[in-house]
Amino acid sequence: MAVIDYKYKDVIHRCFRCGYCKFPNNWIDVNNCPAYARFRMETYSCGGRLWLVRAWVNGEIDWSEHFAQIVYSCTACKNCEQQCPLRFNVDIVNMIVAAKSEMVERGEIPPSAKEFLENVQRQGNPYGNSREKRGEWMEGTGIEAYQGQEFLYYVGCVGSYDTRGQKTARVLGKVLQKAGVSFGVLGNDENCDGNEVRSLGEETLFEMLAEENVAQFQSLGVQKIVTLSPHSYNAMKNDYPGFNGGFDVAHYTQLLQSLISDGRLDVSGGVNATVTYHDPCFLGRWNEEYEAPRNVLKSIPGIQLIEMERNRDGALCCGGGGGNFYIDLLGGSEDSPARRRVREAHETGADVLAVACPNCLTMLEDAVKAEELEDKLTVKDVAEIVGEACGIK
Amino acid sequence: MDSVYQALVDIVGQEHVSNRQEELFIYSFDLGTTEPHRPDYAVAPRTTEEIQEIVRLANREKVPVVPLGGGLSLAGLAVPFKGGIALDLKRMDSIIEVNEKARYALVECGVSQAQMVSYLERYHPTLTHSEPGAPGPATIGGNVAIHGQGDLAQPYGFNSDMVNGLEIVLPTGEVCRFGSCSISSGWFTLHPLPDLGLFLGWSGTTGIITKVSLRLFPCKRIRGVGQFVVENEELVPEVIHKLTHTQMAEDIIAYSQAVPPFSSGLQHFLINLAADSEKELEFKQEIIWDDTLGEYIRRGDGGFLGFRQGLERPVVSKTSDWRKGGGFEYVGAIMPVDTYPECYRQGREISERHDIPYTVLGRCIGMAHAMMFSWTYAFNRADPESIKQAREALHETDDLALELGGTLWKPGLYGQKLVMERMDPHTLELMKKVKQLLDPNGIMNPGNWEVS
Numbered sequence: 001m002a003v004i005d006y007k008y009k010d011v012i013h014r015c016f017r018c019g020y021c022k023f024p025n026n027w028i029d030v031n032n033c034p035a036y037a038r039f040r041m042e043t044y045s046c047g048g049r050l051w052l053v054r055a056w057v058n059g060e061i062d063w064s065e066h067f068a069q070i071v072y073s074c075t076a077c078k079n080c081e082q083q084c085p086l087r088f089n090v091d092i093v094n095m096i097v098a099a100k101s102e103m104v105e106r107g108e109i110p111p112s113a114k115e116f117l118e119n120v121q122r123q124g125n126p127y128g129n130s131r132e133k134r135g136e137w138m139e140g141t142g143i144e145a146y147q148g149q150e151f152l153y154y155v156g157c158v159g160s161y162d163t164r165g166q167k168t169a170r171v172l173g174k175v176l177q178k179a180g181v182s183f184g185v186l187g188n189d190e191n192c193d194g195n196e197v198r199s200l201g202e203e204t205l206f207e208m209l210a211e212e213n214v215a216q217f218q219s220l221g222v223q224k225i226v227t228l229s230p231h232s233y234n235a236m237k238n239d240y241p242g243f244n245g246g247f248d249v250a251h252y253t254q255l256l257q258s259l260i261s262d263g264r265l266d267v268s269g270g271v272n273a274t275v276t277y278h279d280p281c282f283l284g285r286w287n288e289e290y291e292a293p294r295n296v297l298k299s300i301p302g303i304q305l306i307e308m309e310r311n312r313d314g315a316l317c318c319g320g321g322g323g324n325f326y327i328d329l330l331g332g333s334e335d336s337p338a339r340r341r342v343r344e345a346h347e348t349g350a351d352v353l354a355v356a357c358p359n360c361l362t363m364l365e366d367a368v369k370a371e372e373l374e375d376k377l378t379v380k381d382v383a384e385i386v387g388e389a390c391g392i393k
Numbered sequence: 394m395d396s397v398y399q400a401l402v403d404i405v406g407q408e409h410v411s412n413r414q415e416e417l418f419i420y421s422f423d424l425g426t427t428e429p430h431r432p433d434y435a436v437a438p439r440t441t442e443e444i445q446e447i448v449r450l451a452n453r454e455k456v457p458v459v460p461l462g463g464g465l466s467l468a469g470l471a472v473p474f475k476g477g478i479a480l481d482l483k484r485m486d487s488i489i490e491v492n493e494k495a496r497y498a499l500v501e502c503g504v505s506q507a508q509m510v511s512y513l514e515r516y517h518p519t520l521t522h523s524e525p526g527a528p529g530p531a532t533i534g535g536n537v538a539i540h541g542q543g544d545l546a547q548p549y550g551f552n553s554d555m556v557n558g559l560e561i562v563l564p565t566g567e568v569c570r571f572g573s574c575s576i577s578s579g580w581f582t583l584h585p586l587p588d589l590g591l592f593l594g595w596s597g598t599t600g601i602i603t604k605v606s607l608r609l610f611p612c613k614r615i616r617g618v619g620q621f622v623v624e625n626e627e628l629v630p631e632v633i634h635k636l637t638h639t640q641m642a643e644d645i646i647a648y649s650q651a652v653p654p655f656s657s658g659l660q661h662f663l664i665n666l667a668a669d670s671e672k673e674l675e676f677k678q679e680i681i682w683d684d685t686l687g688e689y690i691r692r693g694d695g696g697f698l699g700f701r702q703g704l705e706r707p708v709v710s711k712t713s714d715w716r717k718g719g720g721f722e723y724v725g726a727i728m729p730v731d732t733y734p735e736c737y738r739q740g741r742e743i744s745e746r747h748d749i750p751y752t753v754l755g756r757c758i759g760m761a762h763a764m765m766f767s768w769t770y771a772f773n774r775a776d777p778e779s780i781k782q783a784r785e786a787l788h789e790t791d792d793l794a795l796e797l798g799g800t801l802w803k804p805g806l807y808g809q810k811l812v813m814e815r816m817d818p819h820t821l822e823l824m825k826k827v828k829q830l831l832d833p834n835g836i837m838n839p840g841n842w843e844v845s
Contacts, residue, residue, distance in 0.1 A: 013773070013775040023507060028515070048419050064413070
């Protein structure tokens with residue numbers, strides 16, 4: 001029956017399409033699937049997407065650009081897996097990624113996704129910027145190249161190239177310096193971590209990146225890695241061991257939590273702000289780290305931490321996962337998940353929306369501008385807030 | 394350029410209308426065994442005014458309109474049998490008002506059951522609504538349109554009996570309000586104005602429900618469920634009669650199922666109790682388990698399986714995964730309580746004949762004035778033979794329910810035909826006249842409840 005070779009053809013029909021995948025934990029509305037929230041057509045719900053993939057695999061519908069956009073609008077946020085009551089739920093994102101992989105094999109993917117992957121292949125980053133410019137973010141910081149220090153500080157593509165991400169990368173570097181952490185970076189020699197490449201379905205390119213990165217880290221004697229991005233953290237913690245890359249990987253919020261509790265990082269300067277924290281999907285639902293960023297924020301004098309209605313494993317994705325921070329299939333509307341999320345943050349009364357992911361940072365900061373909330377809500381990375389508390393400019 | 398498509402774009406905006414294969418494919422399906430039929434357009438309006446414009450357009454162009462809520466009837470009631478516009482109403486999802494003192498909620502039709510539960514828990518914890526057994530994404534509007542029932546059916550009846558007011562877009566595009574809201578801004582009662590009950594139970598064939606005022610009920614601080622079991626199905630009507638006489642329970646369900654095998658053949662009761670204090674709960678438990686069911690326990694005819702505080706939300710979709718097949722459908726029927734033993738025995742026979750693990754369930758409606766029965770048949774969506782078996786079992790069960798003196802609840806086309814064949818001819822004629830009067834062009838959900 002199947003006309004397309006598809007890894008999950010014996011499972012995908014098990015989606016009943018009951019629709020629980022649209023909800024957050026508390027069922028307050030049906031807008032916790034970012035793509036469904038954006039378009040509110042059944043095709044964009046997780047169940048609708050699975051039924052369409054099955055129809056394509058079985059030859060009941062033809063591939064089209066619209067179909068590819070529906071599939072690639074999945075941000076791999078795992079809300080569906082969290083909410084689905086059925087036993088196959090652990091494979092839902094894998095089913096979507098497998099469909100993307102088939103499209104990659106056939107060269108039938110959205111143009112922006114194609115551009116993303118080509119850029120990574122050519123330049124090691126989705127923006128297509130020169131590899132020779134990857135280390136520019138660290139100019140003037142005094143951050144050293146990795147030469148056997150305790151930690152490799154892996155910055156990632158957004159931290160290396162995006163202007164806003166670069167600022168965060170620098171602040172985190174200064175915070176680590178201030179705490180006396182022994183660390184170094186790869187600068188121009190750093191390559192894409194591949195997390196988004198894999199979620200876009202380009203498995204071969206991902207394998208190549210993982211193998212190259214693992215070989216590079218091993219040749220340099222890296223044992224401990226601290227990442228700026230939860231996306232890098234996820235790939236290195238969960239995927240690289242499959243490529244003989246068994247490193248001790250931490251997201252920076254986990255390291256900062258230890259540094260503060262050990263007394264190595266002094267945040268007594270404090271920050272006077274009412275802060276609400278947005279859980280990044282690749283730190284939260286993918287790796288179940290909900291407390292480290294909150295503990296860091298709670299340790300800073302002057303911060304009042306309040307929660308959004310959707311938090312922890314029920315958080316609404318910013319819409320930037322699955323490469324969507326670049327391929328941008330969910331933007332352009334007040335229903336975009338990032339704009340929904342900043343409205344939710346604003347409703348809490350917070351004046352700072354804290355994030356722990358450079359992708360979320362750029363997505364949500366753009367959304368604050370689109371919502372014209374700039375004078376009411378500021379998006380800051382947890383690293384930046386810690387930097388302020390440490391007196392880092 | 395397709396002029397209807399362009400007109401729809403003008404009404405709801407480009408992003409909320411589609412004539413592309415992907416949307417037409419998805420909106421062609423019900424989740425049960427009904428064969429798919431593709432619409433020509435899928436449209437997701439946000440306002441009553443947009444719906445009015447869509448309906449006027451559909452009348453001008455003689456295009457069918459098929460309203461859709463959660464799309465969870467499983468009986469194919471929102472399958473566009475004759476094409477046209479699949480009207481997805483889930484963007485109409487505002488909870489407009491909750492009146493605590495008068496105990497009602499005014500909501501747009503696309504508010505989901507789960508959203509209502511969550512909203513009341515959070516903002517009005519002393520109130521609750523009758524939550525159906527359907528998955529949480531089922532909508533308030535869709536549920537009353539098919540005479541749904543919920544977990545307060547035993548004391549208060551069908552959910553459609555809990556309607557305090559309706560806003561309807563008629564098939565010709567006018568907006569009508571029914572109940573106190575038709576003469577004032579209050580949505581507190583449907584009665585005592587002249588009865589125009591032309592929309593509940595019609596499955597969207599006489600108009601589109603856009604707003605519902607729904608009665609709310611006291612939500613006690615402690616809610617929980619007790620379980621009781623008997624071996625002999627003949628005892629079930631008697632037990633239910635005695636339980637309802639106590640007027641202590643919120644919900645009473647009797648069921649039997651093949652899975653797990655060790656309890657196959659037993660008749661289970663789920664009895665929901667609610668109380669504002671431990672003292673009240675203890676009193677109700679004593680009345681139920683000791684005074685009412687104690688005699689069965691002492692005789693060895695029944696067993697008390699315990700009481701658990703806290704209500705588990707229904708997750709009926711798990712049924713679809715029994716055979717790792719992704720599908721199930723059930724025949725719903727409103728039956729006299731004393732037919733339970735036959736409903737169980739003959740329903741089980743049908744299941745076993747079709748090699749499907751049996752599930753027979755009855756929920757008390759209105760102090761045992763009736764039971765909502767469901768005979769559930771799981772199927773494998775990837776196996777056409779399995780779907781065929783389930784469909785045949787469903788049709789046999791439709792026949793059975795009517796033979797046993799019941800009436801079908803939200804029947805699909807096969808069941809509707811059976812019902813109309815048995816219906817009083819004058820009633821049938823009136824249905825036909827009502828339909829012709831309201832929907833002269835026959836655009837509303839055609840194929841359903843069509844009197845020949």
